[in-house]
């Protein structure tokens with residue numbers, strides 16, 4: 615279910631590149647270009663770091679979840695702008711996970 619959200623969101627981000635919907639935030643980011651998108655990724659990174667620090671002190675993780683969603687979202691826009699989808703990143707994580715799984719298995723059988 616959650617991986618479907620990622621795939622469907624990625625498909626929507628792709629559509630926003632072709633159809634310049636007036637009211638679309640994503641279309642406006644694509645139109646402004648890579649530097650604007652990277653600026654948003656930077657802003658959201660800082661906001662996520664600050665939210666993590668606040669969560670560690672207060673124990674309230676609501677803002678951290680919200681800011682992390684903003685960060686993930688803007689990195690997806692960045693990937694889409696460069697003609698990449700989330701599956702490229704998921705494949706890389708799976709590759710690393712499988713690699714470490716193999717190493718773990720090997721160390722257990724030693």
Ligand SMILES: N=c1c2ncn([C@@H]3O[C@H](COP(=O)(O)OP(=O)(O)OP(=O)(O)O)[C@@H](O)[C@H]3O)c2ncn1[C@@H]1O[C@H](COP(=O)(O)O)[C@@H](O)[C@H]1O
Nearest residue numbers: 623626627630635637638639640641642654657683684687
């Ligand atoms: N998931 C999101 C999403 N998360 C965050 N945001 C927007 O990201 C922005 C966050 O940046 P800020 O808080 O800095 O807000 P801002 O002041 O509007 O931004 P700036 O003017 O400073 O650039 C807000 O405008 C949020 O609305 C999102 N906008 C869209 N989506 C998804 O993208 C899809 C397509 O969106 P549209 O292109 O708007 O149709 C939507 O159906 C949603 O599923």
